[in-house]
Amino acid sequence: MSSTKTWRLREMSKDELTQRHRELMEEHFNLRMQMAVSTPSNPKRIREIRRELARIKTILHEDKIGIRKIGVSNL
Helix, strand or coil: CCCCHHHHHCCCCHHHHHHHHHHHHHHHHHHHHHHHHHCCCCCCCHHHHHHHHHHHHHHHHHHHHCCCCCCCCCC
């Protein structure tokens, strides 16, 4: 899977964001295990995953404290 743009993440619902977070955490774990055993096929992907996880956490936190609502398009 490729990295998702921030504006697309902001259009997702809270359930979709938590599901995407779980998928990325699982992929990150698998890549870390692959790194422990051998050289990963795409080492750049680990950085992309970490950054997308941070974006998702930021969006969920913004919704929680009321800065910006989830699922609303700002375009």
